Amino acid sequence: MTPTENSSNENNMEKKMSATTPSSLASVASNRQQRVPGTNLLGTGLETRGVHAWFGKKHVLSDVSLDFSAGTVTALIGPSGCGKSTYLRTLNRMHEFIPTAALAGEVLLDGQDIYAAGIDVTKIRLKVGMVFQKPNPFPSMTIGENVLSGLKLAQLKKSNTDDLLESCLVRAGLWSEVKDRLGEHGGALSGGQQQRLCIARSLAVEPQVLLMDEPCSALDPGSTFRIEETISELAKSMTIVIVTHNMQQAARVSDYTAFFLSDGGPGIMVETAPTSKIFSSPIDKRTEDYVTGRFG
Amino acid sequence: MRLMTLIENQSAAIPAPREITTKPRRSDQIFRGVVTLGGMSSLVILGLIALFLSIKGFNVLRVEQLSFITDSTWEVIDDGEGGVAQSTYGLGAMLVGTFLSALIAVAIGVPIATLTALYLTFYARGSVKRLLVSLIDLLAAFPSLLFGFWGFIVLMDSGEYWAKLLNKYLGFIPIFDVPAPIFARSPFIAGLVLAIMIIPIVTAISREIFDQTPLDRIQAAYALGASKLAMIRSVVIPYGRGGVIGGAMLGLGRAMGETVAVYTVLNIVYQINWQVLFGAGGNVASLILLKFGEAGPEEVDALMAAGLVLFLLTLVVNASSDILINKFGKKGR
Amino acid sequence: MTQLITPKPQTPWATTIQQRLNTAVLIVFGAALAGVAVKTTGLSGKLGFSVSFFVIASLLIFIQQYRLRDLAAAKDSLLSSFASLAIVLTLIPILSIVGTVVVRGYRNIHFGMFTEDMTMASVNDPVTAGGLLHALVGTIIMVGVALLVSFPIGLLTALYLTEIRGNLTRPIKFLVQAMSGVPSIVAGLFILSILIIPVTQELNGLMGSLALSILMIPTIARTAEEMLLLIPNELREAGVALGATQWRTVSGVVVPAAKSGLVTAIILGIARIIGETAPLLLVSGGADALNFNPASGPMGSLPYYIWKAFLTGGTEEAYGRAWGGMLILLIFIFTLFGLARLLSGRKVA
Numbered sequence: 001m002t003p004t005e006n007s008s009n010e011n012n013m014e015k016k017m018s019a020t021t022p023s024s025l026a027s028v029a030s031n032r033q034q035r036v037p038g039t040n041l042l043g044t045g046l047e048t049r050g051v052h053a054w055f056g057k058k059h060v061l062s063d064v065s066l067d068f069s070a071g072t073v074t075a076l077i078g079p080s081g082c083g084k085s086t087y088l089r090t091l092n093r094m095h096e097f098i099p100t101a102a103l104a105g106e107v108l109l110d111g112q113d114i115y116a117a118g119i120d121v122t123k124i125r126l127k128v129g130m131v132f133q134k135p136n137p138f139p140s141m142t143i144g145e146n147v148l149s150g151l152k153l154a155q156l157k158k159s160n161t162d163d164l165l166e167s168c169l170v171r172a173g174l175w176s177e178v179k180d181r182l183g184e185h186g187g188a189l190s191g192g193q194q195q196r197l198c199i200a201r202s203l204a205v206e207p208q209v210l211l212m213d214e215p216c217s218a219l220d221p222g223s224t225f226r227i228e229e230t231i232s233e234l235a236k237s238m239t240i241v242i243v244t245h246n247m248q249q250a251a252r253v254s255d256y257t258a259f260f261l262s263d264g265g266p267g268i269m270v271e272t273a274p275t276s277k278i279f280s281s282p283i284d285k286r287t288e289d290y291v292t293g294r295f296g
Numbered sequence: 297m298r299l300m301t302l303i304e305n306q307s308a309a310i311p312a313p314r315e316i317t318t319k320p321r322r323s324d325q326i327f328r329g330v331v332t333l334g335g336m337s338s339l340v341i342l343g344l345i346a347l348f349l350s351i352k353g354f355n356v357l358r359v360e361q362l363s364f365i366t367d368s369t370w371e372v373i374d375d376g377e378g379g380v381a382q383s384t385y386g387l388g389a390m391l392v393g394t395f396l397s398a399l400i401a402v403a404i405g406v407p408i409a410t411l412t413a414l415y416l417t418f419y420a421r422g423s424v425k426r427l428l429v430s431l432i433d434l435l436a437a438f439p440s441l442l443f444g445f446w447g448f449i450v451l452m453d454s455g456e457y458w459a460k461l462l463n464k465y466l467g468f469i470p471i472f473d474v475p476a477p478i479f480a481r482s483p484f485i486a487g488l489v490l491a492i493m494i495i496p497i498v499t500a501i502s503r504e505i506f507d508q509t510p511l512d513r514i515q516a517a518y519a520l521g522a523s524k525l526a527m528i529r530s531v532v533i534p535y536g537r538g539g540v541i542g543g544a545m546l547g548l549g550r551a552m553g554e555t556v557a558v559y560t561v562l563n564i565v566y567q568i569n570w571q572v573l574f575g576a577g578g579n580v581a582s583l584i585l586l587k588f589g590e591a592g593p594e595e596v597d598a599l600m601a602a603g604l605v606l607f608l609l610t611l612v613v614n615a616s617s618d619i620l621i622n623k624f625g626k627k628g629r
Numbered sequence: 630m631t632q633l634i635t636p637k638p639q640t641p642w643a644t645t646i647q648q649r650l651n652t653a654v655l656i657v658f659g660a661a662l663a664g665v666a667v668k669t670t671g672l673s674g675k676l677g678f679s680v681s682f683f684v685i686a687s688l689l690i691f692i693q694q695y696r697l698r699d700l701a702a703a704k705d706s707l708l709s710s711f712a713s714l715a716i717v718l719t720l721i722p723i724l725s726i727v728g729t730v731v732v733r734g735y736r737n738i739h740f741g742m743f744t745e746d747m748t749m750a751s752v753n754d755p756v757t758a759g760g761l762l763h764a765l766v767g768t769i770i771m772v773g774v775a776l777l778v779s780f781p782i783g784l785l786t787a788l789y790l791t792e793i794r795g796n797l798t799r800p801i802k803f804l805v806q807a808m809s810g811v812p813s814i815v816a817g818l819f820i821l822s823i824l825i826i827p828v829t830q831e832l833n834g835l836m837g838s839l840a841l842s843i844l845m846i847p848t849i850a851r852t853a854e855e856m857l858l859l860i861p862n863e864l865r866e867a868g869v870a871l872g873a874t875q876w877r878t879v880s881g882v883v884v885p886a887a888k889s890g891l892v893t894a895i896i897l898g899i900a901r902i903i904g905e906t907a908p909l910l911l912v913s914g915g916a917d918a919l920n921f922n923p924a925s926g927p928m929g930s931l932p933y934y935i936w937k938a939f940l941t942g943g944t945e946e947a948y949g950r951a952w953g954g955m956l957i958l959l960i961f962i963f964t965l966f967g968l969a970r971l972l973s974g975r976k977v978a
Contacts, residue, residue, distance in 0.1 A: 054638040062635070093642065094519060099421065102638030115641040120698050126521040136512040140534035153522035153530060155701040198516070205521060320875070327876035331793055334785020338804040338850070341843060345815065348822040411715030419712055428716065430970075435723050437962050439904020440813075441932055442955060445939060446726050449948070458676065492722045499719070523705035546810075553812025555907040560940070581814045581907070588911060596826070603818035607811065614810035618803060 045070035045239050046091060046128070046209050051105035052266070053086050055098060061086050062266035064105075066258055068209070073231060073240040075250035075275065078260035078290070083267025084243045087260070088211050091241065092128040093121050109208070126154055129207035133214040135194035137186035137201070144182035146197055150205040164204060172200035173230045192223020199230060210234065212242040216249065228253050247291060251279060259287045345607060353601025356594070360385055364601060368568050370583070372595050385598040387580060387605060389568040393483065394579035394609075397558060398551035400487025400572060401494055406544045409495045413502035414532075418524060429503075436496035444560035447489035452561075455485035459573040474574040481563035483577040489561050490554055494547035501543030501621065505536040542620030549613040553606060555581040580606045655693060659686030683714060727959075734956025737949040742957075746929070747917035752942040756950050761957065763919040764934035767834060770923050771913070771930055772899055774838035775845050780895060782842075783849030787894075790850075791857040792865075792879050809847035816843040817908030825912060834923030837913030837930065841902045849898040856890025856973075857883065893973045900965040904958055906932040931958050 046068040053061035061083040068074050076084045089095040090103055093114060106113045114124045137146045147165050151158055158164060165182070169175035174196040178189070186197060195215060202210060212231070216224040231240060231253050244250050250257050258272040259282075271284045282288045289295055320328070350357075357364055367386025374381060412432070420428055447455075459479040466472045509532050517527040558579050564586055565576035578586075584599050584606075591599060663682035666672060672681055687710040695703035742760040750759025786805060790798055820840040825832065860883055868878030884891070909915070914927020915937065931954060938951035 050636070052636060052638070059635070092519065094515065096640070096642040097515070097518065102640050104636040104639055117641070117645065120702070121642065122521045122523055122698075122701070125519055130519040132512060132516065132519075134512055136510075136516045138513060138516070138530060138534075140530075149517075149530065150520040153517055153520050153526040155526070155699070155704075201516075202520065323876045324874045327874075327879070328793055331785050331788045332795065332797070334782055335789030335793075335797065335801050337782045337786060337846070338801060338808045341846070342804060342808055342811075344823060345811070345819045345843075348819060349815075352822040352826070408715045408718050411712050412719045414708075415712035415716045419709065420716075428720075431723050432719060434727075434963075434966070435719075437900055437966055438726065439906065439932065439958065439962070441904060441906045441935060442726065442730070442959070445935075445951065445955065446729055450725060450729055457674070461676070495719055523701050525705040525708040526701065528708070549810050553810070553815070555812065555814045556910075556936070581812055584814055584818065585907060585910060596821075600818055600822055603815050607815045610810050610812055610815075611807055614807055615803070618806045 045072075045110075046241070047108040047111075048091070049106045049108070051087065051090055051107065052103060053083065053090060053095060054100075054102040056100035059266040061090075062268050064269045066269060066272060068239050068241055068256075070208075070239050071235060071237075072255045073235045073242065073253055074256040074258060074272075075254035076241065076243045076258050076260060077245070077247060077250050078267075078270075079262075079295070080245070081267075082260045082262035084260045085213055086267070087269075088130075088213055088241065088243050091209070091211055092125050092130050094125075094130065122154060126150075126156075126205045127207055128209045128211060129202035129205065130211045130213065131195070131198050131202055131215045134218055135191060135198050137189075137194050137197050139185065139187045141186055142183050143178050143186055143189070143197060146186045147200045147204055150201055154205060156205065168200040168203040171203055171230070171234060172196045173226055173233075174200055190223070192219045192226060195219060195223065195227060196230065199227070199234075203234075207238060209239045209241065212240065214243050214245060217245060224249070247279075251275060259284075259290060261286055261290070342611075346604070349600050349604035349607060352597050353604050354597075356385055356598040356601045360601075365391060365605065368566070370566055370587075370598075372592070374592075383594060383598075385595075385601070387583075387602055389566055390578050390580045390583045390602075391605075392568045392570070393562075393577045394552050394581075394606075396570070396572065397483050397486045397490055397562070397577065397579055398548050400484060401490030401551040402544055402548050403491075404487060405491035405494045405547060406498055408491070409498035409543075409547070410502050410540060412495070413499045413506055414528065416499070416503055417506040418528065418532075432496050432499055435492075436500070440493065440554060440557045441560075443489050443493050444557035447485065447557065447561045451489065452480060452485060455482075455488055456480050459484050463573050471570055471572055474571055476574070478575040479573055481561060481575045482573050483562065483569065484572040486558050486562040486577065487572070489557050490551040493554065493557065494550050497550060498540075498543045498547045501546065502536070502540050505539035505543070505621075506532055509535050538623060539621050542617045542622075545613055545617035545620065549610045549617060552579070552613065553581055553610045554579070555585055558582045559585050580609075651693070652690065655689045656686050659689050683710070686710070730952065730955050730959050733949070733952040734954075734959075737953030738956060742953070746919045747934070747937075748919075752938045752947045752950055753944045755946050756953060761931065761934050761954055763917065763929040764931045764954065765957075766919060766921065767913075767916075767929040767933075768903065768931045770921065771834050771838045771841060771909075771928065772903060774835060774923055775841040775902060776895065776899065778838065778842040779845040779849055779898060783846045783894070783898070784853055784891065786846070786850040787853035787857055788879065790854050792875065792883070805847050805850050808843070809851070811843065812907075813844055813905050814907040814911065816840045817911035819843065820908070820912050831925075832912055832914035832927050833925060834913060834920070834928030837909050837928060838923060840908035840912050841905060844905060844908070845898045845902050848901045849894045852894035852897050853887075853891055856887050856894060859890065860886050889972050893969050896965050896969040896972070900962055900969070903961055903965070904932055906936055909933050910936065931961075 048064060048066050051061065051064045052059065064087055066074075076088065078084055086095065091107055095101050095103060103115075107115060109124070109127060113119075114128075138149055141149060144165055145152075147168050148161055150156075151161070166175060166179075169178065174193060177193060178184075178197075186194070189197060195218075199210075199215075216227055219227070228249065231242065234240060235255075242250075242254065254275045256272060257275045257278045259270045259278065260267050261270045262268070271278065271282060271287045273282070278287065279291055282291060360367070363386055365386075366388050367384065368388035369384045369386050370390075372383045416425060416428060456479045459482060462472050462484075463474055463479070467474075513531045513535070514527060517531050522530065559582040562577050562579075562582065563575045564578040564582055566578065567576070569576050580602055584602055587595060587599060660682050662685045663678055666681045666685070667678050672678070687707060690706050690710060691703045694706045737756045739757055741757065742762070743765065744762055745760030746763035747759045747761075748763075786801065789795070790802060817840045820836050820843075824839065825836055829836070864882055864886055865878055868882040869875070873881065909930055909932055913930060913933065915933040916927035916929045918929075920926050920928045935951045935954040935958065938947050938954060942948065942950070
């Protein structure tokens with residue numbers, strides 16, 4: 001990257017980062033090109049109906065019904081502890097790993113309930129991928145092996161792995177930085193690079209939906225910016241659901257936003273709307289209080 | 297420009313940290329002294345063990361030198377007047393036996409222990425898991441005499457039977473061949489008993505290591521659509537490999553030093569025997585026990601030298617195991 | 630519209646009854662096929678049946694998973710099968726050993742055992758003759774003396790590692806581990822070489838205790854260290870902030886707080902050495918008579934009693950006597966472990 005390219009990127013970053021008031025958030029959101037759902041042949045997307053979640057006797061998530069249309073980016077915002085991550089994990093059946101977990105309701109992928117009896121859960125996770133908050137590449141594998149690890153783990157046979165490797169890294173925005181060191185170990189990269197590696201890794205199994213659980217919260221602003229660019233690119237070919245604490249980020253990347261809240265009891269989804277609307281004219285007072293910073 | 301000067305000035309003004317010293321009170325000085333002395337006890341004791349065994353065994357070692365380890369004759373001929381006319385001391389056969397029985401124990405016990413640890417960590421849940429863990433801890437508490445006893449009376453018949461089968465179908469492999477059809481009290485059976493003895497230790501260490509596998513890597517594997525086997529192969533094993541090997545070496549060390557269990561189960565014959573199914577063998581520890589009762593002063597010295605060899609051997613194995621476990625177990629890759 | 634009724638929590642991913650039944654059917658079918666295999670081929674006996682049962686049942690489950698899902702799931706089921714096999718293989722000896730001791734030992738104990746020693750009886754006499762009083766007394770005395778030596782040293786070592794944490798911490802930790810790996814017979818040889826041969830020329834209970842101490846110290850040191858580390862640092866800071874010296878903080882705050890943990894360390898140390906035989910065979914003399922003085926004369930012990938019965942006897946009566954002694958020893962060990970569990974309330978390695 002030449003010095004001039006560097007500084008112009010920084011200028012863009014500064015412009016985007018300076019938005020802080022709801023109205024400016026709204027204008028940021030509306031500045032983005034609104035994606036119209038259903039224009040891509042990506043199936044019908046992900047739908048959830050009346051999802052509840054429990055940990056043992058504790059009711060942590062109540063009655064969330066939300067649709068994620070194919071090809072859109074939806075942000076889940078809300079204060080900590082209101083069940084956003086728990087909800088995200090019900091979408092790719094990671095919720096059930098906690099020993100006392102239970103749930104009710106339906107999660108439909110292309111019209112089919114992923115919790116139905118007889119469903120092969122590993123197949124679901126191939127279609128609904130996940131990127132975690134803390135980057136977690138496999139340290140015992142090289143960069144190249146990391147990207148393709150999904151294929152190995154699921155025992156999928158692919159003919160041209162080199163092309164797949166390159167395309168995943170390109171889509172994740174990492175190719176130019178690592179193309180000459182694919183044989184190095186995954187742990188040698190910086191935090192932001194590691195996270196993009198994890199994104200590339202989840203792309204290799206060609207998911208329809210990508211879930212991102214606060215993917216940038218552990219990263220510096222520069223890496224955050226790069227990943228947000230990646231998200232915008234990826235949304236052209238899949239559905240993305242991103243949990244974020246950062247409202248500016250929600251305004252920057254998402255088409256739709258859902259606001260979660262918990263008043264000490266189970267978390268609920270208060271309101272969902274196109275992003276520009278939720279920041280400019282939210283319907284519920286609680287949403288308005290949150291996006292204007294009265295609490296959070 | 298002004299900003300730079302300000303910063304420069306500030307760095308010039310940062311003082312060096314002060315040295316803080318405390319003179320401890322008298323009682324604390326005594327306290328620290330006593331505790332440090334106590335803490336060094338393990339060093340002192342180990343040092344004394346090495347020292348005194350060497351002193352006692354010195355004469356024999358000086359005469360025998362390397363043949364103490366390589367030769368396989370242990371013979372004391374009395375001169376009829378309470379003294380010794382002629383003697384040779386060579387541990388060779390018993391050293392081979394030590395390694396052989398310990399290796400058999402590790403070859404049988406470590407895979408079972410590792411799989412058991414995988415089962416307990418990734419398959420067992422709740423009260424069943426607690427019960428199983430308690431039972432295995434119980435196994436660790438049994439005295440070695442009990443294993444020897446049980447091995448001799450209960451396991452022997454089955455052990456003979458399996459040995460006969462092995463000999464029948466795999467007898468073309470030299471170590472499974474036998475010079476005579478005596479299958480009872482063989483290194484194989486001793487190895488079986490030792491394997492059962494080391495399983496709880498290796499399981500406990502492996503379990504600790506598997507428990508510490510970083511959860512985020514496990515979740516990453518599952519999120520990519522991995523089955524349990526794929527997850528274990530790609531995350532757990534690379535992480536825990538070193539520590540599990542360390543645990544296996546700990547089991548090896550234990551099996552090498554085992555005395556009464558081997559003494560009761562194995563038919564101690566003083567010659568090198570690689571044919572594990574044949575009823576003859578021994579190890580250094582059981583040799584010491586065997587010869588001690590009737591040993592004259594010189595032979596006792598030789599037994600001390602043997603004890604020194606055993607001590608150093610187990611020290612090296614245990615030290616390596618320690619290094620492996622601490623390097624790979626607590627932190628992993 | 631707000632939902633008035635919350636639905637019941639479900640776990641749709643849990644193994645259903647139907648799935649369990651399917652697996653059970655496969656296993657039973659596998660057992661039947663194994664039985665057929667045993668009848669018709671050369672395989673015979675328990676081993677033949679067990680091996681073919683395992684192979685056939687695993688194969689059936691493999692095939693089922695392959696047809697229901699895919700190759701990866703089928704391979705996964707193989708791991709599951711082998712892991713289950715391993716736990717069964719681990720459990721069988723435990724149950725066999727406990728069962729054997731209980732069944733054979735029970736026949737061979739009687740109340741008189743606790744009041745007589747072996748001076749008037751030989752190991753080949755019927756079990757009703759003689760008893761193990763001398764052995765019990767000997768074990769209790771030897772373990773007690775060993776404890777008197779080992780506990781202070783073990784505790785001091787642990788205190789060094791947790792409270793002082795000086796420059797020698799790494800080496801000392803390493804050495805404690807190394808010491809716990811010393812073969813028990815070497816401990817006996819050591820006491821012989823340093824005390825018995827040069828100095829006392831006598832085999833007695835005290836020598837036995839000292840040999841046992843070498844084995845006991847590492848156990849006490851390690852467990853005590855674990856327990857002391859559990860004491861939160863805030864307690865130590867509170868003591869120091871009140872102006873107490875380190876000595877007072879440790880003796881007045883830390884050690885009392887770790888009391889139950891230290892008792893656990895003691896119990897585990899006792900359990901470690903109570904069954905040790907090899908060093909006692911070398912240095913304690915193994916008397917048949919009751920002896921209350923550890924410093925003079927040979928002293929019996931439970932392991933020695935069992936050893937004598939087992940190895941110098943040879944008759945059924947002798948073996949029976951040994952099993953009886955073993956049962957008593959095992960009851961001691963169970964009780965000690967149970968106590969340790971109760972005290973610490975968690976798993977103690």
